Amino acid sequence: MGTKMESLILAQPNSPLQYPIQGFVVAPLAKSVIPGKTLSFIVKKGVLSVEDVLDGDQVEGQGQSNLTISSSSRTHLNDLLSRVTYTSTIYHVKTKDLVNFSFEDYEAIFPVVIKRSSVPVLYDPGTGKTTRLVTITTKTFLRYDELNVLINSIRQFYPKIKIIIADDSLEPQNVTGFNLEHYIMPPAQGWFAGRNLAISQVTTKYILWVDDDYIFNNNTRIESFVEIMEKVPELDVVGGAVGRNQFFFRLQYEEGDEEEGGCLRRLHGRRIQSVPGFDGCFFVDGVVNYFLARTDSVRRVGFDPFLKRVAHTEFFLDGLGDLLIATCKGLSVGHQKKRKQSKYRRFRFPGRTDGRNKLAHHYFKNYLKCIKY
Template identity: 40%
Template sequence: MKPCHIFAVGFLLSVVSTVLIIHLHLMKSEKNLPKSLSKTSSKKNIQNRMPSQACSCTSKFEISLDKSSKQRRRIELEDWKRLHATSGEPQVQCPAYSPFKYIGSGITVQPLGSTKLYGLSLDSAASNILTNTSAIIQVLLHCRNSLGVLYVAKTDYLRNFTGNNTAELTLSVVSDVGKMNAILSEIGYRSTIYNIESREIIDVTLMSYNVSIHVHIKRPERPWLYDPGESGNINSTVTVITKTFERYSAVKRLISSVHKFYPGITILIADDSEFPEKIQLPNVKHYIMPFADGWFAGRNLLVSQVRTKYFLWVDDDFVFTNGTRLERFVEKFEHPNVSVDYVGGTFGDEFGKASRKSNCYGCRRLEFQYGDEEGDCLAVRKERKYHQVAEFPQCFWADGTDNFFMARTSSVRKVGFDPFFERVGHFEYFIDSLGTMRMMGCTDVNIMHKSDRSNPKYNKFRKNNAKTAKLKHISFKNNLRCLTF
């Protein structure tokens, strides 16, 4: 949120002689304000604009949970909201008529650290009036959440304030706005309760006028940097990962195709076949899992072992071709004007020619609606995308893509893959990553999909999709009442 610089346009009279006249003039100005701009507009009015009614889905997948499940979900949702209460930007309603200039939001301090309340002062329009009176100018500051204390950095003004190093500070000067502004410029806030992220609200009052300054108390996150090495080539930047199950001919074909185009790149394979066959090939790491442990469990294992900045996800029945240009993926991530976590490609033939004629054929949009206590609503729209990426005309912003993509390792680790989805899973990850992962789909990188259903054991497990159980799990986990495809 941009800093609120609220100018005292209500102080329109010339010289007045008493505080009472000033106050009556301000009250008169306030009565002429529209209700939506008046300082009496409440936080409740803001909250009333938030959706609270039931949403609806145009789908047969209206998910019904039993009473006990709904009660457990309600408890878990409240706990989730509590933990995430400080992560969003606060709603800061700035009064239309105020004698203060201030920064309403954007001040940050570390837990148990200190910061000045930058930008706080009486506006010049108010100064011209207050300076020409004999009134005592009194400003009260109060820490609403009691997470810290207020203090005046310089001791030059000891006679002009009370409550130093407490949650309530009172400043008083006689008819000297310049001196008051000098004191205001020295006011600081010190966090006194350790929490890696919380928010303090400091109420500042002059007569009946109040403004709120939001201080974000946050422990800074440290970067996780990947060293590309001196060469900075694709082998030290990207790792190819895949999960296999009872399809050794397919995965060996994939490895051979990768080695043909990128002989030095690392390949990670997670394998939960019943009787694993050893795969011992150059630059290949083969991880054996418990039998039929699952699709997303394998993805989690693989991502945990990636040591490069990016990884490429491929299914075990994909084949690299001339169209599988990994450098084209990387250039999207490293463009200085583009911020993206996930770039999806498309499918092509054995010669590397893209087989999808439409732009971003595999793109998906997730349309979300807030609901009531029965849950929210979500629609997964296939072959839908947002607008074109300005720097890359062959790419479009989306909420999901086909199952061939490159991603930032650190970004995907923050979301993870839900191991509940053992046999089939794709769009489920996009639901979990909604609002966290910045995704685009591009048509300038493709791979061949050479489907392999030759193993009856593989086919048997794949068909065991347990759709009803999946939907109930998604409903509980993502607080949904219905899902549209």
Template identity: 40%
Template sequence: MRAKYKKWLGVSLVSGLLVALLYAWSPGTSSGVEIRPRQESLIKELLKGKIQDPISGNHDIVYHIKEDLACRLAQNTCVCLPDEETFQLPFSNLLFPRVWAHNFELAFLESHPDSKDIKHHRAEEYSNFQKRTYNPADVPIVAEANSPLQYPTQGVEVRPLKTIIIPGLGLKEETRSNHMVYLTASLGTFDVAATVDGVSVKGEGEKHMILSSPVLSTLNRQLQFVTYTNTVFHPKTADIVQFASDGHKSFFVIKVGHGTIPKLYNTGYQRGSCLCVFLFYLEYNISALVTIATKTFLRYDKLKDLIDSIRQYYPTVTIVIADDNEHPQPVTGPHIEHYIMPFGKGWFAGRNLAVSQVTTKYVLWVDDDFFFTANTKLERMVDILEKTTLDLVGGAVREVTGYTATYRHTISVEEGGEEGDCLHIRNGYYHVIEGYPNCVVADAVINFFMGRTDKVQEVGFNPRLARHGHLEFFIDALGSIHIGSCSDIIVNHASKIKLPWSKTDSQKAYEKFRYSSSSADNYIHKEVFYFKNRAFLAFSRLRILSGVRPSNLLISSLKKLRLP
């Protein structure tokens, strides 16, 4: 009896697996997320919204929707649904992997004490993100038919391997026996989301498509339904599409790329407002918004002074310290994170480590020999970053002599030949920021700056620059970070004036490491500019200030080159 039961169980299991395999291999089945519209009216509404007829007089021409293609068009109303579990078999998850979905909104908000406020805060953050990332080149613009071809000049974008309707295609020409246009692409194929009676379409689903009709209005109507499907995956590229007729030829660009994923920070801060002397102001929770980062080496006395000064004004702000001393000393206290590095790992490596541990929206960089005063207003830096498109804002450093340095520079690259490009670094700035008379836009600022954490991490610091470096970060950031500088946000610089006989062993060791320049260090700096940045020459009008030491390459440029 037992043997018969085992035999029956084995046959049942094998039969079940065979049925499951046949079901999986049968045509027409899919384990993907369902994106097909439930009703035809959704397709019609989509086409109606996508198609803006730039050539009048075509509205009454009948068209027939190609539902199998039109349903693939983006509807901008994403709904992620998991697959339903239809049956259970051994190893069914391996044979039939189901689509998994997790509602983050539901999971997060149901446990949040104030879901309405957090949703509003996220919406506000996203709105600011959109303002920062807005690019006028992304706005669709249609070129009027001067050639007589009409086509979009910019703003056409498709996601990798997805389908869109190409907006704005049209033809304006004198009546003739037959009107014909051609479309040619390299990274995708053409089709039509609907067919129009009296129009011949050849090359559907191919890289080259021909449309023709004896009636111009019906051809223009058909052009409103032309689709483009990307067939070559690339996260960010573009397809140059040729749009031509007999005797005329034009080109336009379809950008291919993934959408930008926002990087929003749930700061949890409460912004309060009050009417005071008829002025509206905002309060920022600096502890939730800002982390202070620094790098220390052989200057624990200066580091202690920095921490004490910070705690006088910002007692709960997190301080991240990167430390590459040979014999590290404990640095403890509330809201302090102390990270030990290999001995002498270096200046930029320490910056990378410190910044990598920041989880707040903004990071403030300070040197370990700075100290805060009543003029070190982090709230003002936050306010500027919150209300402008700037990604980073620098302050000013007041020396013991009373001189206040802002170290503002503009950087530009002049295209060169085979030898490389020319890097221009000049004192100065571009223009004053409206509403902030003491703030300007520049490309490089002093060693006291606050930036959006994700943008600073995105650029990073070259860990090969061990003993000195500053401008190199801003050269790497050129074109990707929008930078400002404010002269009324000031941090003080500890005095470096020491009599030779009064210097401690630690101070002597620091100067030996900091200011000595080996041939290996010089070589690395030259390689960074020449090879990494492909710079042929570095031109600079660089004022050398107390406490500000530019790289050796830039100093040598001052000596060897006649500056513009």
């Protein structure tokens, strides 16, 4: 379904030319009639024709990229123009062409979008809205005590909701339970690789991301997340708080040029604007590791598996300009008390070499010359 921003708009003939300025979309390699009244066309990625040409009609360039029509009768000319077609000659699922046309001293250019139709993806809301719409996902590594506390707390408040766990522990343990899927990965594959695996198995409209050392409490209201997302369908991600920590940030990005990359800054605690109709909700560029997201939106951006240990902002960096994100007060999850785990800490807090490799990766991948977190 298209939006008003995609609908066909015709330029009114304040000159002798009437032509589409937006919304003329054609299927690849398929013929489509050009709306409006024009006279001489030139295109690059397709060919032009006039359908049902009769003897005596003055049409030059049939089936070519340059088409000229002439007539001494305005009525006849307009009739010919109403049958001008455009057929793309290259296959691409989404590209554009420009149509140049002229009449006497008047010239104009309008775009043609060459695009394959996409199939909508719908989700059955069913009954028990929260349970049917949301899957809880987490990634675990060497923290089975914390993981079991998390699972038990989830079941206390949401007995039937689906839980998906990605596990790359060195010596995996068995984790079972009702409506629970436990996926064993090769050892120490990393944080973002595990997130990709967990989310790849989700079949519901939304995912709720939680860390394996969180704990659900009376303020952990998934249905409130869902209510916000259902009322604001443009939103892709809504974050809450972990304990009292409602971490969020803005990303300030200055584009580079052909000679050098751009600059990125992460501004802690900076809001963009209030979400209309929701007190305590603000648009931001990134949120804490406790958020509800549209499954298809998260899959579209994905998690860079190069980032194995310390990573968070990077997902939102990859989604900058694509994801609409908000953070809302009053939606929180608890954080378990930290346990002494020397083996886990060696992986969780890698050395400086890992940090340098991570920065080098971003400088190249995101074409940057400076980063400031």
